[in-house]
Amino acid sequence: MAASVNIVEALPAHDDAIAAVTRASFQGSDEVELIHRLRDAGLVVLSLVALKEDDIVGHILFSRLHVSVDSREIHAVSLAPMSLSPKLQGKGIGSALIREALQRLPKLGCEAVIVLGHPGYYPRFGFSAALAAKFESPYPREAFMALELVPGILTGNSGTLSYPKAFGLGTHS
Numbered sequence: 001m002a003a004s005v006n007i008v009e010a011l012p013a014h015d016d017a018i019a020a021v022t023r024a025s026f027q028g029s030d031e032v033e034l035i036h037r038l039r040d041a042g043l044v045v046l047s048l049v050a051l052k053e054d055d056i057v058g059h060i061l062f063s064r065l066h067v068s069v070d071s072r073e074i075h076a077v078s079l080a081p082m083s084l085s086p087k088l089q090g091k092g093i094g095s096a097l098i099r100e101a102l103q104r105l106p107k108l109g110c111e112a113v114i115v116l117g118h119p120g121y122y123p124r125f126g127f128s129a130a131l132a133a134k135f136e137s138p139y140p141r142e143a144f145m146a147l148e149l150v151p152g153i154l155t156g157n158s159g160t161l162s163y164p165k166a167f168g169l170g171t172h173s
């Protein structure tokens with residue numbers, strides 16, 4: 001059962017608190033910089049915060065990603081980063097953020113979600129490494145997972161996926 005939080009769309013006024021939660025949960029600034037680069041590049045599709053009273057205790061961000069299957073372009077997003085205030089981890093707030101986002105993303109035209117994440121965490125929401133197997137992965141295979149928001153949208157023989165420059169991976173579009 002999730003600790004009682006409100007989940008709302010992130011506002012510019014939340015930027016500093018999002019940076020603080022992200023820095024605390026990842027114990028560093030790399031993910032804060034990723035958020036800034038994604039925003040600057042205009043790639044953010046959905047950014048949600050979890051509010052406990054007036055405090056931001058969690059954040060999740062989805063950004064546009066180039067994905068195609070059998071030469072068909074897919075409206076895909078990348079889930080990254082996601083952060084929970086260290087004191088409030090393991091209380092279901094992260095799960096609530098993901099579930100709320102998965103409700104909202106189809107309404108924004110999104111058809112699939114790609115994540116690099118803990119293989120013990122994301123499959124419970126429907127993410128699957130097998131579904132991502134047709135894409136070349138810049139990351140370890142078992143941590144590279146996909147979820148279909150439109151059933152069957154990733155079905156096909158071959159797929160291509162490229163992370164935008166904001167991810168700093170070297171190969172990008």
Ligand SMILES: CC(C)(COP(=O)(O)OP(=O)(O)OC[C@H]1O[C@@H](n2cnc3c(N)ncnc32)[C@H](O)[C@@H]1OP(=O)(O)O)[C@@H](O)C(=O)NCCC(=O)NCCS
Nearest residue numbers: 025082083084089090091092093094095116117118120121
């Ligand atoms: C990972 C994270 C976002 C999950 O959010 P959360 O609110 O703590 O998670 P929930 O309470 O919804 O879910 C708890 C479950 O997640 C699992 N979990 C949390 N962190 C995990 C990790 N690093 N690896 C595997 N599972 C993890 C817990 O074991 C627990 O599993 P259970 O339900 O089987 O007991 C959060 O712990 C966090 O911010 N971690 C540090 C930053 C990070 O790793 N971000 C994600 C990058 S993929």
